[in-house]
Amino acid sequence: MTVLVAGLGISGAAAARVLLGRGDDVVLTDAAEPAVLAELVAAGARWLGPLTAPPEDVDLVVTSPGWRPDHPLLRAAADRGLEVIGEPELAWRLRVPGPDGGAPAPWYAVTGTNGKTTTVTMLESVLQAGGLRAVAAGNVGRPLVEVVTARDADGRAAYDAIAVELSSFQLHWSSSIAPAGACVLNVADDHVDWHGSFDAYRDAKAQLLRLAGVAVADAGNPVAASLVARHRHPVTVTLGEPEPGQLGVRAGALVDRAFSASPAGEVLVETDALQVRGPHNTVNALAAAALARVAGVDAAAIGAGLSRFRGGAHRNVLVGTVNGVDFVDDSKATNPHAAGASLAAYPRVVWIAGGLLKGADVDPLVAAVAPRLAGVVLLGRDREQLARSLARHAPSVPRTVVPSGDDGGVADVTDGDRVMREVVAAAVRLARPGDTVLLAPAAASMDVFTDYAHRGRAFADAVRALG
Structure with missing residues (x-):
C-alpha cells in the first residue's frame, strides 16, 4: 500500500516510521526538521516537497491534525x-493484539474544549494505581501509533489500557475508533475558524461517542450532556449530590452512583x-474516575491515583507570592471557557x-467574571x-493595554519575554495584598x-524577577 503522510510534525513522523516498519510505501509532503526528514528518507520514504x-x-x-x-x-x-484519515485513526487500525492473540488494549478516550490533558493524565495515574500497564497518549503528547504498536520484552502488547486525549481536529479525521469508554468533558466556543461553524465543531466532538461502550459527560455543560443523553450507556458527572447514573460530590467526597452496586453509592476519595x-x-477528577470504573478499577485505587496526581505545567500553577499577591500561571487557558473556569x-x-481569540465571543465570559476583577x-x-x-x-x-508588536506575523514580534515583563509590571501596579494575578488569556499565544508554554515560562520568569 502506498500512503501519503501529509504533515511531518510529531504525529506525522511517528506514522511514517510505523508504516515504513510495516513495509508500506510511504510518500512525504510538508516541511520537517532536517534530521527527521533525513531519517525517514534513509528508511525508504519518498519526500516530494509541497x-x-x-x-x-x-x-x-494520513494528514496532520493541523491541516x-x-x-x-x-x-x-x-x-x-481517496480516504483521508488522521494519525489516531491509523493507530486504531494498527493496534497490536493482546496476550495470546486476544483483543488489543482498550482505549479510554477524552475530548472536550477544556480539561482534556488534565483528565487524561489523571486517568493514567488511576489506571496505573489499579495495577494496569497504562499510558497517556494522543493529543497529550506521545503519538498513539507508537503506543499501540509497542511490544514488551516478550513480544506482547506493551500496554493493558490506553488513556487517550483527542482533539476536535483529530476526531474530524477519524471514523472507526471505538473506545471502551469515552468522555466529552465540555463543548464551548472554540476552533470555529478551523471547523467553519460551532455545529461542525460540536459534531467533531460527538464523533468520539458514536462507537463508544460507555459515554461520559459533565452534566453542568448542556452541550456535552445532550450528546451523551442519546447514548445507549450514558454516565454524567456533577459537582452536586449524584443521582443514580452519576458520579458527584457528597459531604466533601467524590461518590460513585453509576457503577457502584450500593444504592447509596461508593466513596472514592475526599x-x-x-x-x-x-x-x-473536581469535574476532571470525576470524569477520570468514571472512565477508570469502565476499566474495572476499584474505589481504593481510584482514590490513590487521584490523590497522588499533581497536575501539569501552565495549568493553574502558583508560580510565586510577592508582597501578599499570588501569581498564578494558567497559560493553557487558551479560550474563554477555560479562562472562565480558572477565574472562578x-x-x-x-x-x-x-x-488570538480564534473567532470566539468573549462577552459572556467578561459579563460573568466582572465582579471578580480588580484590574x-x-x-x-x-x-x-x-x-x-x-x-x-x-x-x-481599571485596565492597562501593553503593546506587543503582534499586528503582523509571528516573525514580526520583537520579544515576547520583554512584553510579558511589562505585562507583569502593569499587573503589580493594579494588585493589592490578597489579590491573585492570573494569567488566563482566553486566547491562543502564537x-x-x-x-x-513559552507564554507561561515568560510569566514565571517575570514574576521571579520581582524578587
Whole structure:
C-alpha cells in the first residue's frame, strides 16, 4: 500500500516510521526538521516537497491534525475518492493484539474544549494505581501509533489500557475508533475558524461517542450532556449530590452512583485529598474516575491515583507570592471557557488576557467574571475585542493595554519575554495584598509567543524577577 503522510510534525513522523516498519510505501509532503526528514528518507520514504494533489499511486492519505479540510491537497484527495484519515485513526487500525492473540488494549478516550490533558493524565495515574500497564497518549503528547504498536520484552502488547486525549481536529479525521469508554468533558466556543461553524465543531466532538461502550459527560455543560443523553450507556458527572447514573460530590467526597452496586453509592476519595484545585478540576477528577470504573478499577485505587496526581505545567500553577499577591500561571487557558473556569477559582483577580481569540465571543465570559476583577492587563492581537467587551460589562474595572508588536506575523514580534515583563509590571501596579494575578488569556499565544508554554515560562520568569 502506498500512503501519503501529509504533515511531518510529531504525529506525522511517528506514522511514517510505523508504516515504513510495516513495509508500506510511504510518500512525504510538508516541511520537517532536517534530521527527521533525513531519517525517514534513509528508511525508504519518498519526500516530494509541497504538493497540491496526491501522486497517482497513493492509496491512503494520513494528514496532520493541523491541516484544515479545505487544504488544496486534501480537497484533491477527496475529489479522487481517496480516504483521508488522521494519525489516531491509523493507530486504531494498527493496534497490536493482546496476550495470546486476544483483543488489543482498550482505549479510554477524552475530548472536550477544556480539561482534556488534565483528565487524561489523571486517568493514567488511576489506571496505573489499579495495577494496569497504562499510558497517556494522543493529543497529550506521545503519538498513539507508537503506543499501540509497542511490544514488551516478550513480544506482547506493551500496554493493558490506553488513556487517550483527542482533539476536535483529530476526531474530524477519524471514523472507526471505538473506545471502551469515552468522555466529552465540555463543548464551548472554540476552533470555529478551523471547523467553519460551532455545529461542525460540536459534531467533531460527538464523533468520539458514536462507537463508544460507555459515554461520559459533565452534566453542568448542556452541550456535552445532550450528546451523551442519546447514548445507549450514558454516565454524567456533577459537582452536586449524584443521582443514580452519576458520579458527584457528597459531604466533601467524590461518590460513585453509576457503577457502584450500593444504592447509596461508593466513596472514592475526599476532595481535600486532591492536589489540583478548583471546581473544574473536581469535574476532571470525576470524569477520570468514571472512565477508570469502565476499566474495572476499584474505589481504593481510584482514590490513590487521584490523590497522588499533581497536575501539569501552565495549568493553574502558583508560580510565586510577592508582597501578599499570588501569581498564578494558567497559560493553557487558551479560550474563554477555560479562562472562565480558572477565574472562578479566585475571589479577586488581576486578569492578564489577550492573544488570538480564534473567532470566539468573549462577552459572556467578561459579563460573568466582572465582579471578580480588580484590574485587567491586555496584550495580543485581539486585545481590542476584549477591551470593548470590558467597556460594556466592566466599565469601572481599571485596565492597562501593553503593546506587543503582534499586528503582523509571528516573525514580526520583537520579544515576547520583554512584553510579558511589562505585562507583569502593569499587573503589580493594579494588585493589592490578597489579590491573585492570573494569567488566563482566553486566547491562543502564537501572535506573541512560540506557544502557550513559552507564554507561561515568560510569566514565571517575570514574576521571579520581582524578587
